[in-house]
Amino acid sequence: MKKSIILLLILGSQILISCNQKPDVDKILKDQETKERIFKSIAENHEYMTEFMETMHNNEHAMQMMMNNNMMMNNMMGNKNMMYQMMNDSTKMHNMLQMMHQKGIISNTCFQSCMENMSTKKTSDNKE
Incomplete structure (x- = not known):
């Protein structure tokens, strides 16, 4: 009886621990279909897109990329x-x-x- 209680406690704790694991974002985004579904969900949802744009504005790398694209467009339009x-x-x-x-x-x-x-x-x- 003691063995089965200990076994149940160990099994139960393992189940609870495995439920709390966070997904590996890089692993998820490597799957092209999943990545496209995520991007589409963000693009089609006003609230998600607003949050995404705020995140981009607070990210130096994203801002640099947007500025480079704008400079390229301005150079083309100016020529x-x-x-x-x-x-x-x-x-x-x-x-x-x-x-x-x-x-x-x-x-x-x-x-x-x-x-x-x-x-x-x-x-x-x-x-x-």
Whole structure:
């Protein structure tokens, strides 16, 4: 009887200890499907996104990355010759829009709209 009580106490304590373990965040984020679900959940939830943005603003590395992206965009927009060439080269324009979409600079809706506009422009240019 004493042995079974001791065994139950040991088993019970092991169960309680295992329930209190924190998940390994790096391990969770290495699974691409799980990571995408987490990112999507954050992006689609206003409260989560607000908290995430506050966290980014308080993180030096995140702020540096955002500043670098802004500088790159400002440099591109300030270079009129390069912008003119890109606007007249559908391959370059498509590549730039795709890169911006992948980096989260433009939304999926904006990307699709730009693709449609480029397609319409290409069609109207061919008619002339």
